[in-house]
Amino acid sequence: MKDRYDVLIVGGGPAGSTAARFAAQNGVSVCLLERDREIGVPVRCAEGVSDTGIRKIIDINPNWIAATIKRFRFHSPTKKYVDVSSNEIGYVFYRRIFDHDLAVEAAKSGVEIFTKATVCGFTKTEDGFTNVLVRYENRERTVQAKIVIAADGIESRIARMAGIRTNLALKDIESCAQVLAGNVDIDPGRIDFYLSEKWSPGGYVWVFPKGNRMANIGLGVNGSMAKGRSASEYLNEFLDQNFPNASRLTTIYGGVPVTTNLSRLVEDGLMIIGDAAHQVNPLTGGGISSAMAAGKMAGIVAADAIHCGDISRKKLCTYENEWNRTIGKDYRRFYRLKEWIRNMTDKEFEEIASAFQGMAPTDVKISSIFRMAVKNKPSLIVDAIKVFAGF
Amino acid sequence: MIRINREICDLCGVCVSVCPEDCLELTETYLRTDNNICIGCRFCIKVCPVGALSEVEESDERPL
Missing domain, CATH: 3.30.9.10 (D-Amino Acid Oxidase, subunit A, domain 2)
Incomplete structure (x- = not known):
């Protein structure tokens, strides 16, 4: 582990490994720290993904597919x-193999990866960089980074350390x-x-x-x-x-x-991605491809910021704006649907199922099921149509 | 204050994600609470997927 990197990424899940790979491929030095002993373990996931979601970021390896x-x-x-x-x-993926392979791809792009490496805290230097206190192999050391990317999962400790309220x-x-x-x-x-x-x-x-x-x-x-x-x-x-x-x-x-993403995804020298930023589809709970999409955006923006010598929130906001304009926008619609469906009763679920009895699978669209589900809440019908267009 | 049943805690971190006071901290192998700042909201107890958390009057945790 060196004393300084352009980008330090905390967390070796799909978000962190993807951000690391794209930052490194765009010509900056990257270190990725994983708290646990092995990338990809333990799996805490139902492991479902869509072909298009993954393919936007990486070619699908048949070994990942269960x-x-x-x-x-x-x-x-x-x-x-x-x-x-x-x-x-x-x-349905084997997340254990998938996460491992994403880290291997990051490593091949030049990312230095360390397991059993925990971030204990950080302070800002006078020139706006971050001194990160890392415990690695029973020894504490300080690693300086221009940009820290927090991909540390649902606990979201790095963002909390930076004073951002992430509690759900x-x-x-x-x-x-x-x-x-x-x-x-x-x-x-x-x-x-x-x-x-x-x-x-x-x-x-x-x-x-x-x-x-x-x-x-x-x-x-x-x-x-x-x-x-x-x-x-x-x-x-x-x-x-x-x-x-x-x-x-x-x-x-x-x-x-199952919420909307954090209102602030970046600060000066800090970017938050994946579960740590609540970037999960709040209706389905699926978060793999969106974490990777955020990782790609953040990795590219981080590299560009370093090349420009500007790591301010304003510069890094390119990532926040891109997220909010694309997936974040859809997820706000999904959230409104989820809030309605969360409170539905068994009687209402039965009514929906009854309405579709006897129909051929090819005649049933997911969009029509959700339109039926929100029929008593007309303001949500537009949301259902927009997010399920094509389904 | 919060008591952790270490026999069943799976170290999944859900409790950490809802704590409004940041008084839970997870490492790879250990969940730590700071009962000095716990406000007794019981959110962590409600979301623990295995029921490993409970509220007690005083810490009856054995020393490590």
């Missing part, structure tokens, strides 16, 4: 279901539990969603196939609606009722921010 998704099924509380066939190709309201977090279930009888090319207040209040249950009779089965419970029970208790009940014979090969827990 299952290819072409169909969706939505289950109502009484297990009526609605089938949807999508033109969009989706995958209870209604804006999903508390999640998931198992990798073995020996389950499922359609290997279909993702299933179960919607019910009793199974996962304010969230949903997902079944994401992973090939070879396996699936990620998990759920999210809204932080404001858990009624004193933990996500793991809800998941155990769901599995006992719906997949009583499944093996549980992996058990994981985590949280998903």
